[in-house]
Amino acid sequence: MSDDQPKQYDLVIIGAGPAALTAAIYTTREDINTVLYERGVVGGLAAVTDVIDNYPGFSNGVKGLDLAEDLRKQAERFGAKIELGEITAIKDEGEHKRLQTDSGTDILTRAVLIATGSDYNRTGIPGEEHYYARGVHFCATCDGAFYRDKRLVVIGAGNSAIQETIFLTRYASHIDILVRSEVKASEVLIKELQPFIDSGKVSLQLGITPKEIIGDGQVVNKVIGSNKDNQDVEFITDGVFVFIGLKPNTAFLAKSNVKLNSVGFIVTDANLETSVPGVFAAGDVRSGATMQIASASGEGATAALKIREYLEGRLHQTELQQLEVMP
Amino acid sequence: MVKNITIFTTNTCGYCQMVKTFLKAKGMGFEEVNLDHEPQRRAEAHRISGALTVPVTVVTKTDDSQEIIVGYNLAKLAPAVN
Numbered sequence: 001m002s003d004d005q006p007k008q009y010d011l012v013i014i015g016a017g018p019a020a021l022t023a024a025i026y027t028t029r030e031d032i033n034t035v036l037y038e039r040g041v042v043g044g045l046a047a048v049t050d051v052i053d054n055y056p057g058f059s060n061g062v063k064g065l066d067l068a069e070d071l072r073k074q075a076e077r078f079g080a081k082i083e084l085g086e087i088t089a090i091k092d093e094g095e096h097k098r099l100q101t102d103s104g105t106d107i108l109t110r111a112v113l114i115a116t117g118s119d120y121n122r123t124g125i126p127g128e129e130h131y132y133a134r135g136v137h138f139c140a141t142c143d144g145a146f147y148r149d150k151r152l153v154v155i156g157a158g159n160s161a162i163q164e165t166i167f168l169t170r171y172a173s174h175i176d177i178l179v180r181s182e183v184k185a186s187e188v189l190i191k192e193l194q195p196f197i198d199s200g201k202v203s204l205q206l207g208i209t210p211k212e213i214i215g216d217g218q219v220v221n222k223v224i225g226s227n228k229d230n231q232d233v234e235f236i237t238d239g240v241f242v243f244i245g246l247k248p249n250t251a252f253l254a255k256s257n258v259k260l261n262s263v264g265f266i267v268t269d270a271n272l273e274t275s276v277p278g279v280f281a282a283g284d285v286r287s288g289a290t291m292q293i294a295s296a297s298g299e300g301a302t303a304a305l306k307i308r309e310y311l312e313g314r315l316h317q318t319e320l321q322q323l324e325v326m327p
Numbered sequence: 328m329v330k331n332i333t334i335f336t337t338n339t340c341g342y343c344q345m346v347k348t349f350l351k352a353k354g355m356g357f358e359e360v361n362l363d364h365e366p367q368r369r370a371e372a373h374r375i376s377g378a379l380t381v382p383v384t385v386v387t388k389t390d391d392s393q394e395i396i397v398g399y400n401l402a403k404l405a406p407a408v409n
């Protein structure tokens with residue numbers, strides 16, 4: 001094959017989080033020629049989570065980075081190849097799907113698994129973009145270390161917000177959690193947070209809607225929120241961490257025929273197949289996903305088995321066609 | 328030509344791991360400054376990058392010019408080390 005011909009695979013998995021890596025473990029064990037494309041971090045959001053306490057098999061919890069590393073090693077042990085790069089478009093050519101990469105080369109594959117996961121939403125309030133990485137952050141495990149003995153604001157009320165707040169207590173002198181309505185995290189996490197509330201290190205600020213992040217142009221110094229009476233409330237801080245839900249990484253599907261729901265998650269059938277035959281989806285990017293690492297791994301395994309059925313079906317169809325044209 | 332590479336990291340940073348994995352795959356050596364082990368160097372990382380985040384990768388060329396890559400940004404990192 002010359003260098004300018006597209007590489008060909010049985011399966012391209014877009015993403016390398018828990019759903020993707022689990023699927024790769026299954027498909028490579030069955031000698032399905034599989035490659036994964038990851039534009040961000042191998043392990044996905046799991047890899048930037050400090051400790052994961054609800055993934056089965058780890059009685060004392062597991063560090064997100066360690067889980068990601070072990071999943072990667074397990075998939076690679078069976079022959080999975082992980083390419084660091086981005087798939088920018090999918091074109092359905094029937095028997096094959098043509099994928100465009102950010103390096104300008106095309107790939108041909110018989111099946112695709114989209115497991116691109118989700119990223120944290122932005123608040124969209126003034127100051128958020130200006131102070132990004134200079135006082136506004138979306139990754140506590142990456143950036144928390146810069147806030148030793150500093151005051152912080154965390155925006156959000158779900159599991160991620162509470163878990164990341166607990167992580168940030170190892171650095172920060174005080175943390176205000178701004179909660180629009182009520183805390184929606186699991187009871188276990190709320191119990192873990194309680195000692196920090198009791199000691200005064202963490203304050204839950206209920207009924208606060210963030211309005212603006214303010215600084216001196218270089219660093220953040222306060223967040224303005226509005227309370228239930230629509231009055232402004234000021235929170236002095238050195239930094240802001242935002243965890244307000246997830247948005248699916250599906251922008252690259254804009255020109256494809258893969259059906260998305262109203263908020264951009266991929267619609268699949270019971271086989272985890274999308275509206276394009278041969279293109280499957282699993283994990284946090286899928287409409288109906290529960291946003292749990294264990295669920296993502298389960299969906300990855302299911303998708304792998306359904307992809308095998310799909311590939312075998314196609315294979316048999318091709319063999320039948322070949323028999324039909326034989327003299 | 329690359330003379331040396333320094334990466335500012337922390338223990339828990341997944342994106343730092345990705346930068347290290349990328350450089351190792353290319354067979355490139357680097358010095359790692361782990362800010363959990365050397366918190367006194369946080370200000371240095373901030374001064375160099377203008378950002379309060381890791382990873383920060385400092386690629387020093389043989390003519391002593393430097394490229395600073397903030398975060399795990401392959402589009403900037405790959406050409407900087409080639």
